[in-house]
Amino acid sequence: MLGKSVRREPEVVRERVGYVPQQFGLYGDLTVWENLRLYADLYHVPQGAFEIRARSLLQEFRLLGVEGRMTAALSGGMKQKLALACALVHQPQVLLLDEPTTGVDPVSRRQFWRTLYDLHRQGITLVLTTPYLDEAERASRVAFLQRGRLVACDDPRGLRGSLPGRVVELVAEPRARAQSLLRARSDVRGVYVFGDRDRVWYTGSDVGGLRRFLEREGVRVEILRPVLPSLEDVFVARLSSEGG
Structure with a gap:
């Protein structure tokens, strides 16, 4: 991945990849800021760089003003934004998202996709799984998996033309x-x-x-x-x- 061997250089690859799990994986008994700090520490982000990066992410995801709030008290939409911010705190080149919009209301889902488009324009490669094939239509490349096996892979237009x-x-x-x-x-x-x-x-x-x-x-x-x-x-x- 990214020109590096996952087996021989796992730490190098890990530092360049962010991950948002399907289930909310942050700590409810930590504040918004503390969760960001924790993820920054895991990725060895220097303190000075963290302060600048965290403020930027809080502003980008409209979380300024709630950084001192306990994460468990956040709404579902805010938790989703915080999970994304934590995955981006170390400025990864690739972002993996596991069914990020499952169970999300249509309005929040649309807003989330606008955020993903913004990240893509910043040069971040997005790899996500989704059960919603209308979402897959928005991707530049789509892979179909069946029982863990690759069935087809192409851009949406190519897949439609393959039928x-x-x-x-x-x-x-x-x-x-x-x-x-x-x-x-x-x-x-x-x-x-x-x-x-x-x-x-x-x-x-x-x-x-x-x-x-x-x-x-x-x-x-x-x-x-x-x-x-x-x-x-x-x-x-x-x-x-x-x-x-």
């Missing part, structure tokens, strides 16, 4: 019968529930033929149209083809 065939959006009644009929076809690789409609992974060339087929079988088709595949479509298709 053979096309994705067809379907609204039909009776829904279960339409799903069953389509799954039995050799040119349909999968049918997936997508809210109040279905997504059909279709490898044939005649989308209109799908409509005629369903209508001949007594299914009323309200919507049947090709749509641009999302990363979620690609992810589900990949897992299906891999036997997941």
Whole structure:
């Protein structure tokens, strides 16, 4: 990592990497400032540099004025900001984040992503895991993992273009019968529930033929149209083809 061997030079690598765990990992019985000081000590940040860096982070994350407050008394959003500040106190080149927005409300989630964009513009490489594929759309490169194994890796556009065939959006009644009929076809690789409609992974060339087929079988088709595949479509298709 960063041109260094993780095995031979672990300390050098560790000093250049920050980490934000999924579960809040700071000390509730320490103040905001004390947690920052603790992390700075762990990374051997000199006292003078720490004072400047800590004040800058507190201002950047809007935590000025609460540095003397016990961490356990902070709101969820403030705890998240403090965890990020602690991970950045030693000015890492790479920041690892484990599902940082899981359980976060939509407004805080959006604000958090704005912060990540700011960090990226500062030249920090961000590596994060997320169960939300709409978040993955924002990344410059995406990797799909299944049971710890790499299934695919590319930029979002490349991943969407890697899906053979096309994705067809379907609204039909009776829904279960339409799903069953389509799954039995050799040119349909999968049918997936997508809210109040279905997504059909279709490898044939005649989308209109799908409509005629369903209508001949007594299914009323309200919507049947090709749509641009999302990363979620690609992810589900990949897992299906891999036997997941």
